[in-house]
Amino acid sequence: MKGFELENWVVSTQEYYRNLAYKSFEELSEYYYNEKEYDKLLNLSDKFFLIDNCFENACKYKVKALIATNRKQDALKQYNVLEYSLKKILDDVPSPEMQKFMAELKN
Numbered sequence: 313m314k315g316f317e318l319e320n321w322v323v324s325t326q327e328y329y330r331n332l333a334y335k336s337f338e339e340l341s342e343y344y345y346n347e348k349e350y351d352k353l354l355n356l357s358d359k360f361f362l363i364d365n366c367f368e369n370a371c372k373y374k375v376k377a378l379i380a381t382n383r384k385q386d387a388l389k390q391y392n393v394l395e396y397s398l399k400k401i402l403d404d405v406p407s408p409e410m411q412k413f414m415a416e417l418k419n
Contacts, residue, residue: 341373350377
């Protein structure tokens with residue numbers, strides 16, 4: 313029984329720190345974007361993709377930074393990477409919000 317309790321504690325602790333990392337990523341990404349620190353934002357997004365290449369917000373912020381630096385084709389490629397990763401790993405597609413965001417970019 314004690315082993316089971318320890319397992320639950322470890323999982324809940326991992327989940328807590330995982331959520332904290334995602335929240336921190338979003339706050340820092342928003343800061344970098346607002347401050348026009350696009351190179352830092354691209355670097356941060358790339359690092360987060362090493363952790364989770366299906367994280368849509370990392371893709372969204374990277375796309376925004378690429379657009380801001382006049383790299384639209386790279387932005388479209390990044391979205392294609394996200395689509396591929398979601399399909400291959402999770403058998404899923406980008407969220408409707410992400411699809412709408414990219415559709416607006418393509419027009």
